[in-house]
Every structure is written in structure tokens, then in C-alpha cells.
Amino acid sequence: MRARKVFAILIMGFIVILVLKLDLVWNESPATFYSHYYGYDQEYERLLKMRKHAIPNSPEALRIEQKIKKIERRRSGYAKPEHPDEFVRILHEMKIPYGEKEPAYSLNYRTKELKKAKLLARNSAEILPWIERGPGNVSGRARGLIVDPADPTRDTWFVGSVGGGIWKTTNAGQTWIDLTLDFASLAVSSLAMSASNSDIMYAGTGESMYSVDVINGDGIYKSDDHGETWFQLSSTINNPNFNNISRILVDPLNPDIVIASTTTGRYKVNVVNESGIYKSIDGGVSWTEVYRETDIGGFGRAKKVLQIIDTPGNFNILYGMAQWMKKES
DSSP states (O other): OHHHHHHHHHHHHHHHHHHHHHHHHHTSOHHHHHHHHHTHHHHHHHHHHHHHHSOTTSHHHHHHHHHHHHHHHHHTTOOOOSOTTHHHHHHHHTTSOTTOSSOSSOTTHHHHHHHHHHHHHHTOOOOOOOOOOOOOOOOOOEEEEEEOTTOTTOOOEEEEETTTEEEEESSTTSSOEESOTTOSOOOEEEEEEOSSOTTOEEEEESOOOSSTTOOOOOOEEEESSTTSSOEEOGGGTTOGGGSEEEEEEEOTTOTTOEEEEEEOOSSOTTSOOOEEEEEESSTTSSOEEEEEEOOBOGGGOBOEEEEEEEETTEEEEEEEEEEOOOOOO
């Protein structure tokens, strides 16, 4: 009994000291906090000594000088934002009901709501005037590009933009036509056209990169009229394995044989963090998993298959490339 009392007193004393220490740190100025918490004072003095002995203008001296300036910025009050992906995580958590771990929205809720809105619009005689207000200076990125082989001038292109759907030009980019006004997911990350039948095209949605600003998608779309209209492959709807599509290949001799490299989305608690390669022999009606990557690297993320290419003249030989975040020891 006496030993228990002594142990309890020691624990309480440790807690009091810890609270007092944290209180001192929390009430410090930003500059003092960073110096105190990260040990910048000791590192700063060490770097100053190293600079004295370094050869002027040498690579080592330049690296030391950069580190010194970085610490001086921190000590003057500059605080670099930590964990920039917190913004994306917060936006995700805003959709989660109280007491749950995942949003109540289904994976394909955008498509369902878009269909409802279009149905209501057809039943309404009122036409609402819309004026585009911008912003018009937001940079974007395009990850999919096809030069139409059916156009001998090579002026017809199809472009998949990560945040804006699929666009087509027939005059080498002077003007553009939006082909996907009805797409619920505009995050088009990959495009593929059948070499044996250019009317057959596939579009993958969602990014598989490690960057903070990746946009999650929702499956694969297909066109059988040379990109004029598109429909979502039902086999990839509400399917976490097809959340983000990095690349799509089509057998040059058979438009129904399709290979897709995919990853599960970001910030999905109930979805296994993995990446894989899938094959379809019926034009996307069904898929077979032929490769799965579940190794976890830095930041708790799996290795991601970002690129797949085929061997010219032999579609049986394919190559894949994965992105890997180094796990810190």
C-alpha cells in the first residue's frame, strides 16, 4: 500500500512539472517557442562555428549559410506552416456526421445528384441566367493528351484536365469544346484511345500522386462515338479500387482488352491504402486484379503505381513504375 502511494505521488509530481513546462512553452512568443522547442539556439551556435572553419564560397559553406539564414528567420518570428495537407483533411472531415468516421455520401453521390438536378431542370420552365464571375487566373494541369489519328492534319486533340474534364480542339488549340458538361467528377487524369477502333475511348478520373492538392475521382468513363458522349463504367462506380486512375492502356488489336493502374483515394479511413493494376477483357464490364501494392512508406502511404507502358508489337509484355515515399527511421 505504501509503495502504491509513493508511486502515485511520483506520477502526480511528473504531471505537474510537465504541465508547468508546457504552460511556459505555450505562453512564449513564436520566436522563443521555436528556439526553445526545436533547439535552434544550440544548432545556431554550432553552425556559426562551422562557418568559421569552412572554405569561403565552397558548397559546404553555402549549405551552412542557408541553414543559418533559415534559423534566423525562425528566430525572428517566421513560422512555416506544418502539415499543409491539413486543409484537405479538414474539408474532408466537414462531411462526416457526428459519431462517424466517414462521410455519409456514397462514392458516386455527385453523379446521382447531377441526374436529380437535370431531371428537375427538365420539369421547370424557368431559365436561370448565369454569369461567369471567375476566378479566371487559376492555374491547372493536364495529364491526358490524345492527338486524333483520324485527322490527317493532326490538329484535332483530346485533353484531359485534372480539374476540368475532357476538352477537344479541331484547330490545334485555338478554340476548345467541353465534352464533359455532365461529368460529376471532372478530375480526368488519363485518356486512352483504341488503335484498332478510334471510336472507343477511355477516361480515368482521380489523381494518384503524393502531392497535397490531388483530386479524388470516381471510376472510369467510356466513349463509343469518338469522344462525343461518355458513360461511366458501372464496374468502377462505388468501387474504392477505382477511386483514382493513373494510367489506362488499350490493346492495339482489341479495344475490349484494357489495363488500368489505380490507387485508393486520400483521407478515407475505412478504405485500405493500396495501389494496383487491373485488366478487363470485355471493354470494362468486369475487371481482374493482376497486381496489388500494399507496402507502406513515409507518411503512412502505400507505394503507388503511376505509369504502365506496353511493348510496341507485343502487348503481352508490359512495364510499370511506382512512386515511393521514403520511410524515415
